[in-house]
Amino acid sequence: MLWGYVDKSMAQRTFSEIEHGSVAYEQSLALRDEVLRKPLGLHFSDEELEVERGLYHLACQEERQVLGCLVLVPHEDGTIRMRQVAVAAHVQRQGIGRALTELAERLARERGFSAVTLNARDTAVGFYEKLGYQRVGEPFVMVSIQHWFMEKEL
Template sequence: MFTEKLVARIIACPGPDYDQEIKLRNEILRRPLGMDLLNEDLSREVNDIHIGLFRGQELIGTLILTPGQGYTKMRQVAVAETARGINAGTQMVKFSEEVAREKGFSRIELNARQEAVNFYLKNGYTVVGDQFTEVGIPHFKMIKEL
């Protein structure tokens, strides 16, 4: 059992923590689909809010908030395999909601992979619309009013 405190904070993009973020996102979100994040155009990510969850200096979770008109889109949510089951995802999502509120957003939207829908439901998100396919796998659009 890990006793070291988990700390959520904004990640500077670019920077060394962003480099860790890219590695984690690629490992958790892209490689299992036979894709490579390093082959994607990430240049627009400089305009996003990058959030990381750290155990000491180790990045164990990450997500991105992409600003929209009155809302922000949560995307690229990834939690390291070694950090599953310790509420890392929930802690990171709650922190991102605080950041979104502070930035003046009234709603978070996201496209949840089918296997993540229950996680978001437990965190107060609502499914809107029908299932659709993104990056070759089933997703649902979900929202939460802040």
């Protein structure tokens, strides 16, 4: 575990930063593919995966199995973009997404970022608004789904 914590309210679930190329990373990749990509007929390209080497990867694990994950992309303007947030279907609505988002915000603050930005699917906007994110601009279509650009100052 590079950085993270154990959430006592979630049994033995550990929330942490994981290393690119680790077993946990490979599990998070499979989860993101299953939850976010396959339903849209998309698959990761070798180029997309190579870019991920320089990004931050966070995961929720229970008994060494990844249940949820997200990726953070640092930007030179002092912001960090959250993307590829995925939680396994059988544990959705149990607070994993919220806890991962809060961990991402804590990591961003500690590493000197001023804001977190993201592109939220229309169905996830309410989730992010409850966590203090605000919509910016108008909705747009990305990978055939309506999204909103959202941000939260840290």
